[in-house]
Amino acid sequence: xxxxxxxxxxxxxxxxxxxxxxxxxxxxxxxxxxxxxxxxxxxxxxxxxxxxxxxxxxxxxxxxxxxxxxxxxxxxxxxxxxxxxxxxxxxxxxxxxxxxxxxxxxxxxxxxxxxxxxxxxxxxxxxxxxxxxxxxxxxxxxxxxxxxxxxxxxxxxxxxxxxxxxxxxxxxxxxxxxxxxxxxxxxxxxxxxxxxxxxxxxxxxxxxxxxxxxxxxxxxxxxxxxxxxxxxxxxxxxxxxxxxxxx
Amino acid sequence: xxxxxxxxxxxxxxxxxxxxxxxxxxxxxxxxxxxxxxxxxxxxxxxxxxxxxxxxxxxxxxxxxxxxxxxxxxxxxxxxxxxxxxxxxxxxxxxxxxxxxxxxxxxxxxxxxxxxxxxxxxxxxxxxxxxxxxxxxxxxxxxxxxxxxxxxxxxxxxxxxxxxxxxxxxxxxxxxxxxxxxxxxxxxxxxxxxxxxxxxxxxxxxxxxxxxxxxxxxxxxxxxxxxxxxxxxxxxxxxxxxxxxxx
DNA sequence: CTGGTCATGTGGTATAGACCACGATTCTAG
DNA sequence: CTAGAATCGTGGTCTATACCACATGACCAG
Numbered sequence: 001x002x003x004x005x006x007x008x009x010x011x012x013x014x015x016x017x018x019x020x021x022x023x024x025x026x027x028x029x030x031x032x033x034x035x036x037x038x039x040x041x042x043x044x045x046x047x048x049x050x051x052x053x054x055x056x057x058x059x060x061x062x063x064x065x066x067x068x069x070x071x072x073x074x075x076x077x078x079x080x081x082x083x084x085x086x087x088x089x090x091x092x093x094x095x096x097x098x099x100x101x102x103x104x105x106x107x108x109x110x111x112x113x114x115x116x117x118x119x120x121x122x123x124x125x126x127x128x129x130x131x132x133x134x135x136x137x138x139x140x141x142x143x144x145x146x147x148x149x150x151x152x153x154x155x156x157x158x159x160x161x162x163x164x165x166x167x168x169x170x171x172x173x174x175x176x177x178x179x180x181x182x183x184x185x186x187x188x189x190x191x192x193x194x195x196x197x198x199x200x201x202x203x204x205x206x207x208x209x210x211x212x213x214x215x216x217x218x219x220x221x222x223x224x225x226x227x228x229x230x231x232x233x234x235x236x237x238x239x240x241x242x243x244x245x246x247x
Numbered sequence: 248x249x250x251x252x253x254x255x256x257x258x259x260x261x262x263x264x265x266x267x268x269x270x271x272x273x274x275x276x277x278x279x280x281x282x283x284x285x286x287x288x289x290x291x292x293x294x295x296x297x298x299x300x301x302x303x304x305x306x307x308x309x310x311x312x313x314x315x316x317x318x319x320x321x322x323x324x325x326x327x328x329x330x331x332x333x334x335x336x337x338x339x340x341x342x343x344x345x346x347x348x349x350x351x352x353x354x355x356x357x358x359x360x361x362x363x364x365x366x367x368x369x370x371x372x373x374x375x376x377x378x379x380x381x382x383x384x385x386x387x388x389x390x391x392x393x394x395x396x397x398x399x400x401x402x403x404x405x406x407x408x409x410x411x412x413x414x415x416x417x418x419x420x421x422x423x424x425x426x427x428x429x430x431x432x433x434x435x436x437x438x439x440x441x442x443x444x445x446x447x448x449x450x451x452x453x454x455x456x457x458x459x460x461x462x463x464x465x466x467x468x469x470x471x472x473x474x475x476x477x478x479x480x481x482x483x484x485x486x487x488x489x490x491x492x493x494x
Numbered sequence: 495c496t497g498g499t500c501a502t503g504t505g506g507t508a509t510a511g512a513c514c515a516c517g518a519t520t521c522t523a524g
Numbered sequence: 525c526t527a528g529a530a531t532c533g534t535g536g537t538c539t540a541t542a543c544c545a546c547a548t549g550a551c552c553a554g
Contacts, residue, residue: 011515013537033471039504050539055505063310065433068469072504072547078471090494186312189490193440193458193483211440211458222315224280224325236440243436247337258545260507286534297509302535319517319534 001037002030006047014049018057026066026079036074037067065246091187091217094140094150094232095171103142107168110149110203111137114156114163121153124218124229132156136167139203140232146204147239150232158227172228182227187219191241194233204235211236248284249277253294261296265304273313273326283321284314312493338434338464341387341397341479342418350389354415357396357450358384361403361410368400371465371476379403383414386450387479393451394486397479405474419475429474434466438488441480451482458483 004021006014025031037043044054058075061067068078098105117125117133125133136152152172154162158180165175176182194214201208212233219228251268253261272278284290291301305322308314315325345352364372364380372380383399399419401409405427412422423429441461448455459480466475 015537041504050541052540053538056537069505070469070547071506072545074504091492092494184494186491186493189492190487191438191460191490192487193460193481195442195458209456211442213438213440234440240437240439243438244433245338245436246433247339247431262507288534297511299510300508303507316535318536319515321534 001025004043004047006049015053015056015060018047018049018054019060022057022061023064023066026061026077029079031077031079033077033079035077037077039074065244091184091189093171093173094148096173098140098142098147101142104144105171106141106144108139108141109136109168110139111135111151112163112167114160117153121229125153125155125226127155134159134162136172138167142238145238146235148232148234149200149203150230152228152230154228155226176227182221184219184227185222186224187217190216193236196233200233204233206235206237213239213241215241248272251290251294253296262300262303262307265294265296265301266307269304269308270311270313273308273324276326278324278326280324280326282324284324286321312491338431338436340418340420341395343420345389345394348389351391352418353388353391355386355388356383356415357386358382358398359410359414361407364400368476372400372402372473374402381406381409383419385414389485392485393482395479395481396447396450397477399475399477401475402473423474429468431466431474432469433471434464437463440483443480447480451480453482453484460486460488462488 002025004018007017008014010017022031022037031037038046040051040054040058044051047054058067058069062069062075066077066079067075069075092100095105113135114132115135117127117129117131119129121133122129122131125131127133132155134152134154134156136150136154138150138152139146140148140150159176161179162175165179167175173184176184192214194212196204196206196208196210196212198208200212201210213236215232215234217228217230217232218226219230221227249272251265254264255261257264269278269284278284285293287298287301287305291298294301305314305316309316309322313324313326314322316322339347342352360382361379362382364374364376364378366376368380369376369378372378374380379402381399381401381403383397383401385397385399386393387395387397406423408426409422412426414422420431423431439461441459443451443453443455443457443459445455447459448457460483462479462481464475464477464479465473466477468474
C-alpha cells in the first residue's frame with residue numbers, strides 16, 4: 001500500500017482526500033483484491049488523523065463496494081466490481097451512456113413541438129389536464145446505427161425556450177443544465193418487454209414483431225419537480241441493460 | 248414531529264433506532280414533504296444523545312433519499328419517493344419479491360440434479376471446465392399463476408447437500424442462509440427482451456412468440472465467491488421491473 | 495497431540511467538544 | 525428608510541477518547 005498524504009491547507013475535506021487516494025489505489029490495482037488494509041487505528045495514526053476521520057473515508061468506499069468491512073477481522077479490498085459494468089449507479093441519458101461505451105451518439109428528430117398533453121402524461125408531469133408540453137421524439141443512433149426510439153415530454157411553461165435549440169446535435173440533459181441550470185437528480189424507471197409495432201420497427205430498420213425493451217422514465221430535479229417524462233424503445237438485438245446491485 | 252425514543256438496553260444501536268423511527272414517521276406521512284426537521288444539535292439534546300450519533304441516523308436516511316441536507320439551512324423531508332416503487336434497492340429472489348407484492352410464491356420443479364457444467368456456466372461460477380454443478384429449473388408461480396421460468400446453477404462441491412431439500416416449497420435463498428450460512432451480497436444483472444420459444448411458452452401457458460424479459464444474474468456472497476448463476480424468463484404481460492435511481 | 499482458556503486486536507458504536515463557512519437575521523450608522 | 529455590518533444558527537468537518545462484542549491465535553492443562 002502506497003503512502004497516503006493529507007493536505008490540511010486545501011478546502012477539500014481530509015476524509016475525501018483519503019477516500020480518493022484509496023479509490024485510486026484500488027482501481028489502479030495497487031491494492032489487490034482480497035488484500036487487508038491496515039487496521040483503522042494504525043492507519044489513522046500513521047496519517048496523523050483521527051480514527052473517526054479515517055472511518056469516514058473508508059465508509060465512502062464501503063458504500064461504493066470497493067472495500068468490505070469484516071467485523072473483528074479487518075477491512076478487505078473487494079474490486080470484483082471492475083469497470084465491466086458501466087451502467088451501475090445513477091442513471092444516464094442515451095448520449096451519456098453511448099459516450100461511456102465509446103460509441104458516438106446522434107439523433108434523427110421526428111417530432112419537436114409543443115402540444116396539449118394527454119391526461120396521463122400531464123399527470124406524470126404534475127401538470128393540470130390540458131397543459132402544454134414539449135414533445136420531443138427522436139430516433140437515437142450509435143455510430144450511425146438506429147438503436148432506440150425516444151419520446152420525451154417536458155413541461156412547456158418551464159422549458160419553452162428549448163424549442164430554439166437543435167436537438168439533433170445537442171444532448172437534452174446538457175441543454176437543460178446549460179440553459180436552465182436544471183440537473184436531473186432522481187428518476188423512476190419501468191422496464192418491460194414488448195413487440196415492435198410496424199412504425200417503430202420501420203424507424204429502427206428492423207422487422208415488425210421483433211422484441212424490444214421499453215424503458216419508461218420519470219425524471220425529477222433536486223427539488224423533486226418532474227422535469228421530464230420519457231419512454232424509450234430499445235432494439236433487443238443491440239441493447240441490454242446491465243446492473244450491479246448490492247443488498 | 249412525534250417524540251422519538253432511545254432504548255439503551257437493547258443491542259440495537261441507537262443511531263439505527265432513531266433512523267428507523269424517522270423513516271417510519273416519514274413513510275407514515277407524520278413528517279410531511281418539504282418540512283424542516285429540528286436542527287441536529289437541538290434534536291440530539293432533546294434525545295439525550297450526541298450530535299454525532301444523531302448524524303449517523305440522519306446520514307442513513309439521506310442515503311435512502313428520505314431526507315435532504317441543505318447546508319446552513321436545515322434538513323428537509325423529501326418523501327417524493329413513496330412506497331410505490333418496491334423493487335428499488337438491493338435485489339431479491341423471486342420468492343421475496345412476490346411476498347413483498349402481497350402475492351404467494353410457489354414453484355414447479357422441472358429439473359433438480361447435479362450435472363457437468365457447460366463451459367460458459369463453469370466460467371461464470373469460477374469453476375474449472377468439467378466441474379459439477381447443481382441445475383435447478385423451476386416454473387415460478389404467483390398465486391398459482393405461472394410468472395417466470397428460473398434456471399439456477401450452483402457449485403456442487405459447496406452446496407451438494409442442497410439436493411436433499413424440497414425446492415418446490417422452500418426459497419433457495421432461505422435455504423442457503425439457513426443450511427449453509429451463505430447470504431447473497433452482490434449481483435450483476437443483465438436484462439434483455441426476447442421472444443418465447445415453444446417449450447418456455449408452454450411452461451408459462453402463453454403463446455409462442457410472445458415477448459418476455461430475460462434476466463441473467465450472477466450472485467456473490469460477502470467474500471466475493473459466486474454462489475449462483477441464474478437466468479429467469481418473465482412473462483412480459485405480467486411482469487415489469489421498476490427502479491428508483493439517484494445520481 | 496487435543497481441547498479448552500484467555501489475551502489481543504479488530505471493527506462497531508457512542509460521546510463531548512471544537513472550529514469552519516456561509517445563509518439568514520438583526521442591528522446600526524447614515 | 526436604506527445599506528452595510530455584525531451576529532446567530534445551520535450543517536460540515538475533525539478530534540480524542542471510551543467501551544463493546546467477538547474472531548483469532550497463543551497458551552496451557554491434560
